[in-house]
Amino acid sequence: METTSLEALRDEYERLKREINYHNYRYHVLDSPLISDYEFDRLMARLREIEAAHPDWVTPDSPSQRSGGPPLERFNKVRHPRPILSLANAFTLDDVRAWYERLVRLDERVRQADFVVEPKIDGLTVVLHYHNGQFVLGATRGDGEVGEDITANLRTVRALPLRIPVQESAPKPPERLVVRGEAFITIKDFEELNRRLIEAGEKPYLNPRNTAAGSLRQLDPSLTASRPLTLLTYAIVDASDSVPTTQWETLQYLKELGFPVTKDAEYCADLEAVLDACARWLDKRDTLPFEADGIVIKINDLRLQDSLGVVGKDPRGMLAFKFPAREVSTILRDIEVSVGRTGVLTPTAVLEPVEIGGVIVKQATLHNFDYIAEKDIRIGDRVLVKRAGDVIPYVVGPIVEARTGQERIFEPPQTCPACGQPVQHYEGEVAWYCVNAACPAQIIRNVEHFVSRSAMDITGLGIKIVEQLVKKGLVHDVADLYYLTKADLLTLEGFADKKADNILRAIEASKSRPLARLINALGIHGVGEVMAATLAGIYPDLDALSQATEEELQQIEGIGPNIAQSIVDWFSRPTNRKVLEKLKAAGVWPVEKKQVAPEVPLPLAGLTFVVTGTLKRFSREEVKEYIQSHGGKVSESVSRNTSYLIVGENPGSKLERARALGVPILTEEELIAMVEHSSARSQ
Ligand code: IVH
Secondary structure, three states, X not given: OHHHHHHXXXXXXXXXXXXXXXXXXXXXXXXXXXXXXXXXXXXXXHHHHHHHHOHHHOOOOOHHHHHOOOOOOOOOEEEOOOOOOOOOEEOOHHHHHHHHHHHHHHOHHHHHOOEEEEEEEOOEEXXXXXXOOEEEEEEEOOOOOEEEEOHHHHHXXXXXXXXXXXXXXXXXXXXEEEEEEEEEOOHHHHHHHHHHHHHOXXXXXXXXXXXXXXXXXXXXXXXHHOOOOEEEEEEEEEEOOOOOOEHHHHHHHHHHHOOOOXXXXXXXXXXXXXXXXXXXXXXXXXXXXXXXXXEEEEEOEHHHHHHOOEEOOEEOOEEEEEXXXXXXXXXXXXXXXXXXXXXXXXXXXXEEEEEEOOEEEEEEEOOOHHHHHHOOOEEOOEXXXXXXXXXXXXXXXXXXXXXXXXXXXXXXXXXXXXXXXXOEEOOOOOOEEOOOOOOHHHXXXXXXXXXXXXXXOOXXXXXXXXXXXXXXXXXXXXXXXXXXXHHHHHOOOOOOHHHHHHHHHHHHHHHHOOHHHHHHHOOOOOOOHHHHHHHHHHOOOHHHHHOOOHHHHHOOOOOOHHHHHHHHHHHHOHHHHHHHHHHHHOOOOOOOOOOOOOOOOOOOOOOEEEEEOEOOOOOHHHHHHHHHHOOOEEOOOOOOOOOEEEEOEOOOHHHHHHHHHOOOEEOHHHHXXXXXXXXXXXX
């Protein structure tokens, strides 16, 4: 009786291993799972239960072994059964033709040859040994003769079959089978990994390749297990039995056994088809889910390929057609800061000139100051620069290993490089702004906005004229418009009497615009048309508005601490005050009669909110402003004091924390409903 139940349990165990490995294959290789994660976890739990009771039953192909085992002291060396060769490169279609012609001269049979082209995955070569269908050893390429034993790490790669064939209906593999493949991280998984790291306040990785390489060379397999590595196989290095003799059939065969194989291999009947594929792949490159640095052209007949021999470490019968590089390393000589027309301070990398994809790159964007700090980019660093398609070249990050100790940490400027005035930062935004209305870098933009239709509506004063006025030094701030004379205008290109008169008339007419338009025209950060109208409804003129305190402004519907601070700041700047004086002296000083006491009920008073994920109706800044303007507080992290967590798409770890602490969770619609209901009640 005892024996039978033990036998039954053993059967169940064997069945479970096969079943779990199969579902793992459906999920990680075919990308088409048959069961839910929950059901999968249940099967795993049962397996672990049996293994706990019978540890002596556990085999290396048990899915429980994917956690990788204990940390190693070092990697053992592994001699490859055959040299793990490399590839010669071609950069143009002419290079490909020349390769073909050389081969034909060497062996006439090449003229009849057919080919296979495959994406060249930018990852790490791995050599996988199977014995009687069991994965027994996995190695890096090393120097091509001897690699390192990274079996424990490779076990954690879900796409790697621990036992072949994965499906029992498939042919039985040779007793000894050695397969070559590429381990890598998909672009999507890489971005997700970095998103999590940044959210956790940690430094993001540089690129998928470096991350994959670093992950596979971890001595602690549990670290490898935590990285989203995957695998594609493309060659049989060695086998104890006969295996397919063409590349095309090899790919089919590997697939049949349950190995992950690229979906993007193409069969090419002749050289013309190969050249056509090369040209098409230059565009198709961006559709791949992983980074590819080229395509590999392979003579389909493996025996012919073999007979062509090797030059150095490159087999003659294969060729890598390389895509133009998109990522190149160079030295970051300096970081320059410029002021854009919106007043945003933008850091630019000054680079040791370098060619990327046929273009010499001397400058690259660094996005913003947070980016420089997050990536720990230092002046003097060797940095990776990326240029993809139409994207402006940008600095991906520093190559930390190349540091000499001479690198300098960059300090963002406290003052605007164009006008020397202090710069301003708004909470929740990454950008730093120059808010000085008289900053030369911004005058053109400010004047353009001032005269625009939604502001002072000065017809005829287009961007071209504004640019001329500023460049000629006739206009230094928006108030100067009201001091222009006909003689001034006649010095401009294309101006005659009539045009000058028309412009002067339009400027004169704008003096009577209502206060709301003037407030909007001033271009105060965060104050657009709607907010300007609200303010004009409360304050009779700019004198009154300029005296409002932050506390007072925050009582107004729609104004949170950021906008309140931005308004007070604007009016406190001497340069802006001078503009106001000049406007007043020129008679541009609308006064509104009515005055409404700013008494607004605040529905979210006393509540603290945390936001996670991407919202549909609000940006991060907008939702903060919305909550604050209704009396609520916004905090960055979830604690016991959090009243509600607002959840959008792809929420981060804050959601789990909120759940753990029992913090109630709201969607953005529920937040809006909360505000609207309580506003309705209080009316
Ligand atoms: S075939 C004998 N096929 O590219 C050479 N290599 O620069 C066998 N690679 O070391 C290589 N994808 O790591 C081949 N579909 C593919 C590949 C591929 C990526 C890598 C491989 C090799 C390197 C050569």
